[in-house]
Amino acid sequence: MLKLLAYCWLLLPLTLLGEDRFPPPEFESHYQQPITQTPLPRAEWLGYLDIAVLAAALALAAYLVLTKRSRRGIFALMLFSIGYFGFFRKGCICPVGSIQNVALAIGQHDYALPIVAAAFFLLPLATALFAGRAFCAGVCPLGAVQDLVLLKPVKAPAWLEHALGLLAYIYLGAAVLFAVTGSAFVICRYDPFISLFRLSGTPTLLGITSGMLAIGLFVGRPYCRFLCPYGVLLRWLAPLSRRRVSITPSRCTQCRLCEDTCPFGAIRTPTPVANPRGRLAGKGRLTLFLLLLPVLLAVGGTLGYFSGGILSTQHTAVRQANRVLLEQQGKVKGTTLESDAFYSTGQPVEDLYRTATGIRRQFNTGGLLLGVWIGLVIGLKLVFLTIRRRRTDYEPDPAACVACGRCYRFCPEKAEAPRVPEVAG
């Protein structure tokens, strides 16, 4: 039944066939066209309400995860988040996408960062500094949807997780590059759940949604673990938090009951005693990777620099300039919507070429930085995989743990009663 339903998801895009906008009649129908109405902007106070709801939800999530240790409570919060941040707010604005607002504000001086976007960007990060990934636990609607649909978790091999985990870093780098240059908000454009929250979307987007949900039936939170660019930031900050999720409320007896309870592969097992030969080999490998790091940066930077041309086509002006150039050279016939849009401005074509050249330069530099970033991520990942950390207990990886609370119920230990201080005398 579950498998059948998983396959049924893939039929979802078919439901959108024929949803194209209908053209107006080409003949006189005596129909009085209504006056075009421009919807009013959302009231400002509703933005502040969103901030307040986010702050309250984060505080509640931290309480449920760290103090109450209630999976049911977290689940209820997930349902609320899907309802409010998902269906009611239609997935916008969300902290994941707010990365781009911040990047755009840094890159484009004429863009003023909205307070709501800044708050949505900062609040979950600030929470992560004190309470780990409480945001992922039950506040993020994207994570909540994936958590809800997870029915038959299949454990992915750890080595595969390490490799796939690189994608999120690359996605973050690319999203920042496109946002800084004012080209596109790719995180929003390819948000895999936005068509679900808005109950509409292109067949392609709906296909992505249904595909992600179908995968999510068996692979725990695939977007959060392998793609989410905001998750990268949370991964960095969560290990710094003073209070973290712990499987046991008191002490670990190494009963191993929790060993396979995390569908996201976030539970780390105690490390065996290291032997001296292994330690020596590890040191050699660490040295090799550290020496390799500058090479990776150079290779990545060079390839990224030369990829600037194709990356820059995400920017409208570059696409327009390329198209207009082809039209001017007579290499293509007719015009496109983009070239028509340019022609309608009445601007000289030299201005367009000048603008496009400037943007292409930005992308060459940006591509270089993106390549360096990718090289750095790969190099540091290799280094971190070489470093051995000593663990004596079963404990969640503070960076990878999304604080879903599934492991709590499998720990047989109970919270210790608070000690009553003895009164002398």
Add this chain to the structure above:
Amino acid sequence: MKLQPSEWYSIARRLAVISGIFSALVLALLAFNGLQSLHVAGLLTGRVDTLKTQLRQHPEDTKLQDHLRQVDVQLRQEFFRQRTFAQHGMLLLIGGLALFLLSVKLAKQYRVKLPRPEGDPPDTRPVSARGQYAVVVAGVMLAGVLAGLAYVSRQDFSPRYPTLSAQAPVWDEPDDTQSSPPDNGTAPGQNVKASAQNTTLPPKQGGGPIQPGQIPPPAPVKFTPPGPAELAKQWPCFRGSNGGGIAQVANAPTSWDGARGTNIRWKTNVPLPGESSPVVWGDALFLSGADEHQREVYCFDANTGKLRWRQPVTDLSCADKSPLEVNSETGYAAPTMVTDGAHACAMFADGDLACFDFSGKRLWAKNMGKPDNMYGFATSLTFFRDRLILQFDQTTSPDGGKSALIALDIATGQQIWKTARKAPSSWSSPIVINAGGRAEIVTCGNPQVIAYNSENGKELWRAECLSGDVAPSPVFAGGMVFAVNTGSNLAAIKPGSGAIIPAWTYQDNLPDIASPVSNGALVWIVETYGTLSCIDGKTGKKVYSQALDGEFRSSPTLAGDRLYLMDSQGMMYILSADRTYKQLGKASLGEPSNCSPAFVGGRIYIRGKHNLYCVGK
């Protein structure tokens, strides 16, 4: 009654099965609906296309028209039925799936498999090693992707844009005897950008008259149209670059006397009469003149007033050989010319349309058909990018079937598009506005203001607010289009939608010839018999009105904080462009004039009944 866990499990399981089957059914129905809709829509679309083809062959067939309407309605009904079905279905599907997921989760709560760890705890060391290999493989793959992107970038996505030096002007210099180098502004033909590879230049020749019957073939000149900044420095068409009578100068002269020559830089006789106004580009000033027997285009040196060249437009034939009748006040050369820095085009009352380059060489010419116009054709030309725009309204009835808005390639005269207009004759001139990034051609006629897409001539919006013989041209200021004609309204229209601002209508002392002028905050209109009215641009309320001596056919101009208004005897009223009437000065041309002046740099060019004047230093 308290349920046992096993009972909860049973309930949740059944609920999951029911909601799962329900969801699968809804999903299947939605998919079927989508496919069926495609099939039906395809059938109906095919029928609509067939009927449209038939209708083009038999446009008067009313049965065919009715049939087409019916099929079109069926198609639309099918579309909306499918959409409603899909919307309702999606809601049901999401509800069903949510119930399914929740019930499965609930069932799992009551049937938990307790973990039974067996064997030794896993050793994480080999996992780390495999992870390193996986990361290395992923890194190599990423490098491959980046290398592929870099290769494709170099091949296809990094075209070299032509630099400005590569597109330097390569234009035949005008004959020395007919032209002098400019001392400021833009040189004639300066913005003609032609690359050596793709441009065929017109052969160099003098400005001698073209022999009758010899219409030179279109010259394939690659031309880059001027941008807004360049246009703002010139006076390329009737009432300046925006067609709104806004001069981008702050130092326009405030006193002169044409009869005595005070503050007159030069004064030149214009060979043939005309009501057309001067247009100026750099140091070239263009004017048209005509009488019953001849039509001519003139190019004057804007610095000296010397006639650089005059070219006749007498060799074009028109199928309608009946004598042309025009009102004496309109004359044979009422439409103002247009120039884009490389071309200068003129239209005459008999439908002759000709285009010259700055050296006086005729690039193309054609007769657009004798205008069926009771007072004489007077609509001025305008242009947008590489297109010459002609509002060609004719006949006394909206159903005359002759009126049209026409776009021609300014370099070749080839028609780009032609849009029929249901409008009788009008004498108003079109303007091209930038409405939120979209270039709209706004026209006035009886009874509507209609905006057209500059690219394809398709109608964008219309606003019914005019009546009678419409002569004043529209203006665009403060995000609004203002249109006026006597006997109807001064109306404010929101471009994009064509929505007339309901509370914004003004009906007193409306002009029948002179166009309005506006800075967005205020709108000024002057009726022919001298009543100047100032109206609040935001509310449509009268700010003041003032009776002036004289008759006014020339359109007013705003230059900085001054309003220039010339009566038909050539007396210029210089007023403060403010909410209170304040006359700053008066200056006499010394001869009658009905033309609108051109403001360029610190000079004003005015065409009098007999002479052309340059006011200023």
